[in-house]
Amino acid sequence: MTTFGSITAQLTEQAIELPSWAFGNSGTRFKVFSTPGTPRTIQEKIADAAQVHDYTGLAPKVALHIPWDKVDDYSALRDFAGERGLALGTVNSNTFQDDAYKFGSLTHTDAAVRQKAIDHHFECIEIMHATGSADLKIWLADGTNYPGQGDIRGRQDRLADSLGAIYTRLGENQRLVLEYKFFEPAFYHTDVPDWGTSYAQVAALGDRALVCLDTGHHAPGTNIEFIVAQLLRLGKLGSFDFNSRFYADDDLIVGAADPFQLFRILYEVIRGGGFGPDSTVAFMLDQCHNVEDKIPGQIRSVLNVQEMTARALLVDREALTAAQESGDVLGANGLLMDAFYTDVRPALAAWRESRGLAADPMAAYAASGYQQQIAADRVGGTQAGWGA
Amino acid sequence: MTTFGSITAQLTEQAIELPSWAFGNSGTRFKVFSTPGTPRTIQEKIADAAQVHDYTGLAPKVALHIPWDKVDDYSALRDFAGERGLALGTVNSNTFQDDAYKFGSLTHTDAAVRQKAIDHHFECIEIMHATGSADLKIWLADGTNYPGQGDIRGRQDRLADSLGAIYTRLGENQRLVLEYKFFEPAFYHTDVPDWGTSYAQVAALGDRALVCLDTGHHAPGTNIEFIVAQLLRLGKLGSFDFNSRFYADDDLIVGAADPFQLFRILYEVIRGGGFGPDSTVAFMLDQCHNVEDKIPGQIRSVLNVQEMTARALLVDREALTAAQESGDVLGANGLLMDAFYTDVRPALAAWRESRGLAADPMAAYAASGYQQQIAADRVGGTQAGWGA
């Protein structure tokens, strides 16, 4: 097997974007639990995100969600983040919380509603210019709940038109990434339900339109690493939204539900050229810490990605190819499992320490008193959540 | 095939409980859309429910949800409903919206939290005495999001203890029905995930503890009519929560997603003795009208149940048995499909009219002006929703 020493250079390149909304409250349709210390502003979210990066060295960017993170002065926000060692990352649009979008946004039959949704994306692009963000991420909640409610085909055509208008507005160094989702909040059909649809739509737009793969947005049993391999092959994998799931879009901590699946995904990322300095694939978390603490939840998450990346890098690819080509099923599988079962945590702790980071980021954060401090400080105001 | 004339007596016996919360706002974790005319009080919910019964003759009861429908004087509420031709039905408890229940209610490791949840059920039983309700329905949101978060086995034992305490408090003519749910709001495990668990728990309690089957609470591919047949065979089918789903617990209009499944379920209900004057099975809706109008949504729902019941009653059971016993697969299947494909709507319309009801309840309600009236009248106040 490959040695740990030989992969540290690659590990150094790893960077994972944190979603600003992971630091706010979230929950289910049944209940959103609030917790002491939850940020009230995007600045407080960024301060929390900085904690994650301080302890792990893995999370140098924070993704924004508009309008939840709207501010008057995005340059100031960029500076604010910069002072804390962070850059502002992907800008996420929102077309699911305005009453106008009850029956669709970019797909709506009413041209005025579509234009409203397009204009919102124009605004996001403006923000991107100010924040220096490279990616505009579009997740559409558009869909229907009942057969017949909408014209599936017509909606697809309108989606293509709307995306075209948005794409044209992108700056030269900006990209559009289109997320797909199997279901929810729509229950009969969603307008971008699978990678095929996202791929067909972005392929029609141009080179700077790509697919965003959210690991929680698939049908039961879907082989996600296959999609990763395919999109890399087609040159259309733009970014990841990492999380994990047992059932639906559970938005649990990445790697928590099926660590072996995360390993396989990262192996295909690496094998397909999606990792490292020559790759433009963006890695982001998209999670909900409904019952666990948010900052350590994010720390745990980026560590999970790092640990699995290390394991995936350890695969002896030369030996694996030989086993595959000789039809040695158990041998090939064994080579993959060898890497997966390797406990990389001690080596990572030592390496982390050698770089001036905490050997055990979870313990170091817990010992820092930050959580108690924000719980004491952040009194009054409205805790951030999905509402805005 | 059986003739329509021969089944009308049985149709007359049909009664479906409406959930009070179906008339309030509901939605997903992403958005709850509000609509003009939404009730602000339980009295307004009852008034709306009365509309459904007035046009269909199918919905003589309204189920309550505590604390959402708490009032000072339940006798007065009972009278209020009675004046509108309705009785108060199943009382539904709620142990998922209090901060104390973040890590469980009846299953919590902390005895004080368990007692709080037990006391809530004692309160519900008191309300049942005042409202004349027969059934206490328990749906537990208890569960965990991460492996290791809770002790699955210990929680089950505590659940048994808590249910025992509640069961003992029931009045002589009262029943406890325990609902099961595959997942949501918990994402790793739920404490009552399947009919087997609900059955094992209620069997340990006694004769007046039964299973509640919510048609939307199963794993993909589950044969629900089999569970219906099994629970009737075991004498433990207490009640239904009707709705339909494409993916998870979508809570769509019953029969909307898979009408043939609803037909098969009702066929097993009838075949197993769960329908008619000798049965104690309670039929309830449990739905969310997120994007459609609520009152016509409920009208559509009870009509769907009625239409499928009529089709299921039309099955020529004698011929079916003969085909089954002779190994005539296509013949047996054909007999079932004959009934399913029969368009019972004209006969039902005529029969409805003969009983002084609207031939077309959807059209009659739309023409009545009620929707416009409540939209105009119900100004101010807080629209009812899941929050309370």
Place this chain on the structure above:
Amino acid sequence: MTTFGSITAQLTEQAIELPSWAFGNSGTRFKVFSTPGTPRTIQEKIADAAQVHDYTGLAPKVALHIPWDKVDDYSALRDFAGERGLALGTVNSNTFQDDAYKFGSLTHTDAAVRQKAIDHHFECIEIMHATGSADLKIWLADGTNYPGQGDIRGRQDRLADSLGAIYTRLGENQRLVLEYKFFEPAFYHTDVPDWGTSYAQVAALGDRALVCLDTGHHAPGTNIEFIVAQLLRLGKLGSFDFNSRFYADDDLIVGAADPFQLFRILYEVIRGGGFGPDSTVAFMLDQCHNVEDKIPGQIRSVLNVQEMTARALLVDREALTAAQESGDVLGANGLLMDAFYTDVRPALAAWRESRGLAADPMAAYAASGYQQQIAADRVGGTQAGWGA
């Protein structure tokens, strides 16, 4: 609603291909039951298929499977079919029953195995020239059972190369349709698991390469009619393999498991221009009659498709569009359901009779004595099955 009279001209255009293998024995890995009268030769299969067409007027073509239906003289076979009122349809290749393909065929790492599989398709193309078949259908069993067993990405690239070689060999009026399948016989990954993969592969080949949609080859919960609409929109829906399923690739009679789904699929076919004289979409059955009689199983199947097509044609599309555009969720859904719930069987029986066909094809076939005749005649020999 549209009247039945106005759709009969469209119904006249309907033609469904029957798979030759549906008349042979099939089963599961646990058991293949044999039945008296099962064909021993392709000629006997064709004779049986002619029965289906004789009683329904719906099935003028028989699809072949190579090598199961290999003969020395395909022109003679074509004449044989022609004399029975049938044409020979799609040619289906087979790269899953030769020991050489244990680890792949068109995707194999060994160039010699790939060439063998390519040559098999060349042979199929030769057969197509002789039979007058238009479509070469490729369903690949290629895949792996264990993570690491194969190089997912490399296999995809080799697949593209192999398909390119085959495509180049096609005659001018011939098409290649590439089927996808979620799983089975491979259990970890399949090389063409979803419509997106099939689409990406055929798009790279050219205009005469299209996607084949088998209704049983999707993940649980997949909205198949959406895929239909999307592929029609992209101009890449080549053909259907009709069947139905409750769980996996059950290959049950089309419409048997979820009739409403079949209706929705056919509605999108019609709405998207996939039905009628201007469409090139091919409609085929692909089923296994494991426990039911095969000929009446096929009759039942084509009738199911016809009945659902009639219902789908009855949808009042103008009214539906109006309801959709006005946000009338229940109204729009109601318009669709009105058509679905209409019992078209009496009108179809009358119309069938007016065309000189059996009013009740199932009864007419049963009364014909054909089944008894073949049971008596077909003694000795080897009953056809999947083995060859």
Place this chain on the structure above:
Amino acid sequence: MTTFGSITAQLTEQAIELPSWAFGNSGTRFKVFSTPGTPRTIQEKIADAAQVHDYTGLAPKVALHIPWDKVDDYSALRDFAGERGLALGTVNSNTFQDDAYKFGSLTHTDAAVRQKAIDHHFECIEIMHATGSADLKIWLADGTNYPGQGDIRGRQDRLADSLGAIYTRLGENQRLVLEYKFFEPAFYHTDVPDWGTSYAQVAALGDRALVCLDTGHHAPGTNIEFIVAQLLRLGKLGSFDFNSRFYADDDLIVGAADPFQLFRILYEVIRGGGFGPDSTVAFMLDQCHNVEDKIPGQIRSVLNVQEMTARALLVDREALTAAQESGDVLGANGLLMDAFYTDVRPALAAWRESRGLAADPMAAYAASGYQQQIAADRVGGTQAGWGA
């Protein structure tokens, strides 16, 4: 965390039954690949099983399948196995490969067919007396493919009667374990589809009737460890059939598809008292080595179970309980993951060596030449498979 040294005594107690059929050929409905060296007789299967035990010390029993493993003299077979260090284990009945069972066996409407199936189980019980087997395992293929084909409720009642007849015949120290399966080979309904049905049926029989849990027989998303915990709590977990799956009943090597799930299952086994000298739970493999070598496939499987058992034993249960009770979600989850991520393989290798076993059983078997020897020796005859 618990130390490895403290768990070795428990590991010593581990014993896993091997299924005789795992050494024969298996496959899918599409193809069964044969391999050189495949056993032709039950004696050769036992010889192969002895290899697995020789290298691992984990597999002292071989389960039989009747009629596949029928012999004239079971005492002699018992001696044959004993000479190779093995005992004969669970006897598995077969009511799915006789034409009489096309429409059911223990559930059939025809009393003569039911009696035939009951008699087959009587024969199995006789064999158990001769072989010294403790468990009679019943997996029923009974079910239907089409709605209406059978009377679901009536079949359940007949099943109860048939099982009662079989149960009565059991010897004093014999047990009946009833397996459940979600689907396949039946596609609409199976007569024992879930643990609830198996539990209800065996609970009606008596103390020596228990549930068999096959890890591959559940709906997508099912939390299997919950079922383990529940059945142990109810005192009704009789045995395991271990394997793994991505989609349906894939019968892959246990732990291959989702190692973390296997860990969670074994953790609940241990926590619930199902492991060790005081437990009567039987652990068996039930797998199909369709494309990989069979003997090393079995070696890999028992090692997977051992490695995951070791990890599960390493969980610091005291600390876990404390974290659970304090609501420390991330802490509790972290304690579980710590054990899962621990690489126990070096310690197990050393411990194995200390007991005179191969440090690396896979390598030792490969180096032994046994595979080459049987490939050379076993020429002619009929390779064992599912056919007999």
